[in-house]
Amino acid sequence: MVVLSQPALDLEKYSLLRSTGKPAASAADIPEIDLSDPNAKSHVVKACEEFGFFKLVNHRVPVELMTKLEDESLCFFKLSQSEKDKARPPDPLGYGSKNIGSNGDKGWIEYLLLNANPLPLFSQQSDSFLSAAAEYVTAVKKLSGEVVELITEGLKIEPKNAISRLINDEKADCYFRVNHYPPCPEMQAVSGRNMIGFGEHTDPQIISLLRSNNSTGLQICRRDGVWVSVPPDTTAFFVNVGDALQVMTNGRFKSVKHKVVADSSKERVSMIYFGGPPLSEKIRPLSQVLAEGEESLYKEFTWWEYKTAAFKTRLADYRLGAFEKSQKSTF
């Protein structure tokens, strides 16, 4: 018999009761980009400027690939705790529970965090989860390249692969993550409030593509500081601008602050692909985004420098601050 394991409820220790709800203005204005729309490139630029976030439809990734991996992921998370703990290769990759990163962040979550390029874990194992993940990652990786090419075209940057070459590089630093937010009915009964699943943060990479099951929980922070609930759509991807793309556009795009509030009664599964550049890549504004005489807002740094610094921060920290020209260098 398979026993559904859940992280033990230990509210004081994890002090996750900060979510008093009150998110969420209307979700109606979350931009939707139709990849088959001939004007998609200008819409995508507007969405990245105004929200750093958009919903992507007509993306041509078969829904079966998504549901297959969702099912496989749920099978994995239903394993006993000791079985799941075996999927814990050297930090920070592998299975994790309640701890996010290594600097004290906690969430009502368990997850698998994997290196996505290359897919060593995937190709060496015959496990059905890993083969579903390999198929999914291959499709989403291709799609992330198409999305950044659309952005590049929309920004009138040439060549078209000025950004996609970074995330398609054989040394591109890409991650793949499956997050499982178990339901927490006790919580709702006790306090009428929901738990923080994944605290507010921006993604450090260039771009992230998220797909979730039919559960609510994802919220994004609008430019005016208002949190907006993102209604689920199991057939769509939700795309985040990451910190590196903010720098490459010299702040024209802003990486989007987002978080997940766990639902008290329904489990949530999300699968996220993070497209990052090779470690040695210099991250700086693309020359064609700079107007004449415009200077970079950021000090020049490599992705390795940024990533190393980012992994020492807490989730909610403003990681780019240390790399802004007005700030003192931390190096």
Ligand code: GA4
């Ligand atoms: C956020 C985006 C990705 O999930 C991630 C996260 C990483 C981790 O889970 O180890 C970080 C977080 C993320 C940003 C700040 C640091 C590092 C946890 C954390 C507190 C895999 C990533 O690349 O950065």
